[in-house]
Amino acid sequence: MFSSLLPEPVRRLAAWCAVVLLVTGVAAVGVWLCVTFQAAVTPALLALLGAALLGPMHRRLVRMGVSRSLAAALTCLAVVAVVGGATYVVVGALIDTGDQIVSALVRAGQDLAEHFGAAGTSLQDLASNAKELLAKFGGTAASGVITGISVVGEMIATAILALVLIFFFLRDSHRIAGALRALGPRSAADTVEAMARRAFLAVEGFMRGTTFVALIDAVFITAALLALRVPGALGLGALVFITAYIPYLGAILSGAVAVLVALADRGWVIGLWVLGVVLAVQMLEGYVLQPLIQSRTVQMHPAVVMLAITVGASVAGILGMLLAVPMTAAAFGVASELRARYGAPGQAPAGPAG
Numbered sequence: 001m002f003s004s005l006l007p008e009p010v011r012r013l014a015a016w017c018a019v020v021l022l023v024t025g026v027a028a029v030g031v032w033l034c035v036t037f038q039a040a041v042t043p044a045l046l047a048l049l050g051a052a053l054l055g056p057m058h059r060r061l062v063r064m065g066v067s068r069s070l071a072a073a074l075t076c077l078a079v080v081a082v083v084g085g086a087t088y089v090v091v092g093a094l095i096d097t098g099d100q101i102v103s104a105l106v107r108a109g110q111d112l113a114e115h116f117g118a119a120g121t122s123l124q125d126l127a128s129n130a131k132e133l134l135a136k137f138g139g140t141a142a143s144g145v146i147t148g149i150s151v152v153g154e155m156i157a158t159a160i161l162a163l164v165l166i167f168f169f170l171r172d173s174h175r176i177a178g179a180l181r182a183l184g185p186r187s188a189a190d191t192v193e194a195m196a197r198r199a200f201l202a203v204e205g206f207m208r209g210t211t212f213v214a215l216i217d218a219v220f221i222t223a224a225l226l227a228l229r230v231p232g233a234l235g236l237g238a239l240v241f242i243t244a245y246i247p248y249l250g251a252i253l254s255g256a257v258a259v260l261v262a263l264a265d266r267g268w269v270i271g272l273w274v275l276g277v278v279l280a281v282q283m284l285e286g287y288v289l290q291p292l293i294q295s296r297t298v299q300m301h302p303a304v305v306m307l308a309i310t311v312g313a314s315v316a317g318i319l320g321m322l323l324a325v326p327m328t329a330a331a332f333g334v335a336s337e338l339r340a341r342y343g344a345p346g347q348a349p350a351g352p353a354g
Contacts, residue, residue: 031315038316043158045323047165051173052204052326053211054079058170072170076163191341195334202333203326213289214244217251217281221258224277228270230262246321247305251282300325300332 006014034041054075061071180196181189222237230236236258243250255278263271300308305325312324 035315039158042316042319043161043165045327046158046162047169049203049207049323049326050079050162050166051169052200053207054166054170055173055204056208058173068171068174072167075170076167079163079166191337194341195337198333198337199330202329206326206329210245210247213285214241216289217241217244217285220281220284221255221277225258225262225274228262228266228273230258230270230274231265232261236261246309247325248302249306249309249321251285255279255282300328304328 057078058071058075061074062068066074177193177196180192183192218237218241221240222233225233225236236254239257240251240254243254255275258278259271259275262274305328308324308328309321312320312322312327314320316323
């Protein structure tokens with residue numbers, strides 16, 4: 001055969017190229033299917049993240065003697081109560097302090113324009129023509145009431161479907177392992193189950209760790225803003241909590257907004273103090289909280305996280321940015337399980353992960 005005439009390094013390179021092309025093709029088809037059926041995929045992924053976050057609560061209720069169905073229903077009701085209350089508080093804080101934040105940002109743009117001359121002219125233009133910019137870039141979204149009602153209705157339907165799926169995921173979680181073993185080949189049943197468990201544990205750890213870290217960041221930064229008497233402190237703290245689910249990028253955006261607001265309303269000294277607080281909180285998160293809280297989950301390099309966020313944003317916008325990192329964590333969990341099973345020559349496959 002012709003392949004026998006090629007040297008061994010060339011044959012290996014050709015084999016790896018074929019594998020890369022195959023994996024890329026499968027991934028491209030998977031992304032295309034997800035985009036095509038996003039009306040069903042989006043609630044399923046959101047429900048998966050919700051089940052990963054709420055799994056410990058459901059398991060605790062089951063251990064207390066509550067039936068699985070009732071425990072799942074109580075967990076979903078708790079989610080509705082907590083999310084509804086948090087949304088009310090966050091939206092109320094943003095509405096109450098929104099004017100202060102916007103006016104402070106406008107003054108920050110004007111101050112920068114005065115200090116830096118021509119370099120800040122664009123900022124001043126953006127501040128003075130904010131309404132025109134909003135009308136220009138938001139024209140499509142605000143073109144008609146029917147479009148707005150349709151978007152809101154789609155969001156409500158997605159949330160309801162995701163909540164229903166969370167109930168079923170929690171209630172039937174003990175059957176999922178058996179279903180996966182039944183779908184896969186008998187010889188690979190243990191591997192398939194172990195991969196699924198490792199992926200879910202990675203997503204579960206990421207969601208719990210991110211929520212806890214976001215809460216700590218929001219509490220520290222809000223307390224500092226209140227102590228420094230920065231306007232809109234509660235709204236800025238709510239913004240810090242929300243954007244914390246977008247790793248690295250969210251912290252940069254919310255921190256920049258807080259610094260600009262403090263700079264415009266309280267002067268350079270307070271602005272520098274806020275900058276120091278934001279940097280200190282981010283260092284605490286990066287060097288203490290993240291390694292301590294997420295030490296048992298898949299650790300990803302910041303460059304991988306940024307690339308995942310970029311790809312997610314290009315595919316599905318803000319929703320893609322939110323889903324990209326936990327899905328990447330699941331993929332890293334699967335790769336870690338495969339490496340543990342087949343990486344070392346002669347190593348016996350381990351049992352399913354706990």
